Amino acid sequence: MALKLSQWSVRMLQFNRWSTSRLMSTLPELEYIKVEKCGTDGRVGLVTLHRPKALNALCSPLMDDLMTALKLFDADQKVGAIVLTGSGKAFAAGADIKEMQPRDFPENFRENFLSQWTDMVKISKPILAAVNGFALGGGCEVAMMCDMIYASEKAKFGQPEITLGTIPGAGGTQRLPRAIGKSRAMEMNLTGDMIDAHTAEKWGLVARVFPADNFLDETIKIADKIASKSKLTVAICKQATNAAYESALSEGLATEKRLFHATFATQDRKEGMTAFVEKREPVWQDN
Known part of the structure; x- marks a missing residue:
């Protein structure tokens, strides 16, 4: 049954469409994110983490840019699925340690540090992670916030926070056991060891592994198929x-x-x- 919108709701929808249209034109100016449309008739949104000199380390400005891009694609009526990938040698090699190193407990507690990262799970459209290299620490956690993970055969996954005297703070102790089971997750979290793409597929963390030269194209094909549905x-x-x-x-x-x-x-x-x-x-x- 159809819902009748109030005049205020209609105005807000019109404003949001206008705002989205204006913001989409500014997306290429994002500092740490590249955004484009691909797939059939541009129905797949492609978001690329672009801080290659730092192996796409996840600093706060990058995460702000990422959420801007995801929210805009979520509001774009022509886009049916989103692919998130990295640039260079990494999907994301982890959170920016230089940014975190001087922080203290009171500051983290007051600001609820990293809580904004989980806004990714509020995106209504499916997000497919296309992991092309290192997905470590926060990078692995961001990949797990996506709805599906596809990997290049060169991909590496890990939660090495234990080697820094801390623990995962964006889902590594919660999403990882749900994906691969308690024992395997405990081993990864307590040793900090990485696993390769084929192990990640065998354990259930990754849906499929593709050759490095076409893993992104294959992921976009799957996203395009999803985007062809209602x-x-x-x-x-x-x-x-x-x-x-x-x-x-x-x-x-x-x-x-x-x-x-x-x-x-x-x-x-x-x-x-x-x-x-x-x-x-x-x-x-x-x-």
Whole structure:
């Protein structure tokens, strides 16, 4: 059933579209991020971490630029999926240690240091990490905040914070065990040792491993396929799947059922089933 928007809501939607259009034109000026559209009709947003001299170390300005790019693609009605990759030899070799070294506990506590990183998980469109080299510490954690991880055969993953006298602070002790199990995650977190791409695939951290010369193209192909589906249904399915990691089984099943039922209020569910019965390709309206 359609929802009736208030005049205020309509004005806000119009303002957001205008703001998005203006901000998109400034994206090439971001200091640490490169942004472009690719895939069929530009329906895939490509975000590249671009601080190659520092192996894309994750400083606060870079993370601010990253969230700006992700939010703009999330608001772009033409984009159906986002690919996040690195430049040079690394996806991201970790958080910027020079930035962190002088910090103290009161400062971290007052500012809730690193909390803004988890804003990535609020993006409604699927984010595919294309890991091309080192994904260590915060880099591994950022990759795990994405919905899928695809890797070059040269990729390396690790949580080496223990070697610096600290522990992971952006999900390494929480998302990693959910992905690869307690024992393997404990080993990685307590030794600081890296694993290669094929081990990461075997353990379930990575969906697929591709040759280094075409890993990004292959990831974009998958993103393009996702972007060819109903954007509304994809967002609903992402939310339902994430519920499996954030709730007990009974609660997750209830969420799934509720969202499944909700798809029957959409035009795209009707179009998808009608197209199937009529033996034709569906034409999605994203509503």
